Amino acid sequence: MPSERRGPILLLGGTAEARVLSQAIAVAGIPAITSLAGVTSKPEIYGGTVRRGGFGGVDGLAAFLRSNDIRAVIDATHPFAEQISTNAARAAGLTGLPIARLSRPPWKSGPGDFWRSTNDLAAAIAMLPSGAHGFIAAGASAADGISLREDIQLTLRAIEPPELSPGLAVTVILSRPPYPEMAERALFSKLKITHLICKNAGGDSGRGKLNAARALGLPVFMIPQPTLVSVDRELADIKSALHWIAALN
Ligand code: NAP
Numbered sequence: 001m002p003s004e005r006r007g008p009i010l011l012l013g014g015t016a017e018a019r020v021l022s023q024a025i026a027v028a029g030i031p032a033i034t035s036l037a038g039v040t041s042k043p044e045i046y047g048g049t050v051r052r053g054g055f056g057g058v059d060g061l062a063a064f065l066r067s068n069d070i071r072a073v074i075d076a077t078h079p080f081a082e083q084i085s086t087n088a089a090r091a092a093g094l095t096g097l098p099i100a101r102l103s104r105p106p107w108k109s110g111p112g113d114f115w116r117s118t119n120d121l122a123a124a125i126a127m128l129p130s131g132a133h134g135f136i137a138a139g140a141s142a143a144d145g146i147s148l149r150e151d152i153q154l155t156l157r158a159i160e161p162p163e164l165s166p167g168l169a170v171t172v173i174l175s176r177p178p179y180p181e182m183a184e185r186a187l188f189s190k191l192k193i194t195h196l197i198c199k200n201a202g203g204d205s206g207r208g209k210l211n212a213a214r215a216l217g218l219p220v221f222m223i224p225q226p227t228l229v230s231v232d233r234e235l236a237d238i239k240s241a242l243h244w245i246a247a248l249n
Helices: 016-027 057-067 082-095 121-127 140-145 181-191 207-216 238-246
Strands: 009-012 032-036 049-052 072-075 099-102 115-117 133-137 153-158 170-174 195-199 220-223 233-235
Touching: 009 016, 009 082, 016 032, 016 099, 016 238, 057 082, 072 082, 072 238, 082 099, 099 238, 121 133, 121 140, 121 195, 121 220, 133 181, 140 153, 181 207, 195 207, 233 238
Parallel strands: 009 032, 009 072, 032 049, 072 099, 099 233, 115 220, 133 153, 133 195, 153 170, 195 220
Antiparallel strands: none
């Protein structure tokens, strides 16, 4: 859909792919605003203009699109960030703007993988055998889904400190990606991890833990990607995104 507006592209970010796309858009000389939720205290370096914090729901986002004369929206948020993706599609619909999503196809298991699909973190924790040490690689927000079990150990890795319910015995590791396979193997071995629990986020940056789990023969509890609201175009990669932007004029 061609856009009648001439202002910047709004890029909804918070992922490694969004960062790379923001830099590619800046190199191409296309005005863009990257929006971050503001949950990470020291975000990575993005190209172009960056804003932080929520918009205030669909209406707030629609008002932002109008007041900044936004030309088009690219949703490059995490595949599990359902709310902002839904809001973006609705706000683009309200304002008549084109919207595309930078897709991240889910990971697929291969030979040597022991994956089990699970609805959510609570279900995965319930399935851990007694004596297990589960490694939760699902970010600080995963803390909400952690339930108390005294017969297992849990380690949660996050960028920001999670808010844990009182009484939960969970070891927290604060660190930032990237997490290469060899470092993941060393970490899982050192901690004597028996199971990995993660979201099926797809993409390259999170693969190291899955390769490590395969190499160590660890079972993986995988939380499947949610089905997101549909948009005008699914973009497979940065090149497709740049083509889509170029075709807006
Ligand atoms: P969410 O549940 O979909 O969104 C919650 C609210 O946060 C939204 O309604 C919006 O607030 C605000 N928000 C989210 N992303 C925003 C953005 N890029 N710019 C401005 N406001 C944003 O999101 P989430 O799952 O908490 O994730 C928050 C951010 O972290 C996302 O940008 C996502 O890309 C990134 N992230 C998420 C995960 C994950 O596993 N969920 C993993 C890695 C990175 P208003 O309604 O006030 O506008």
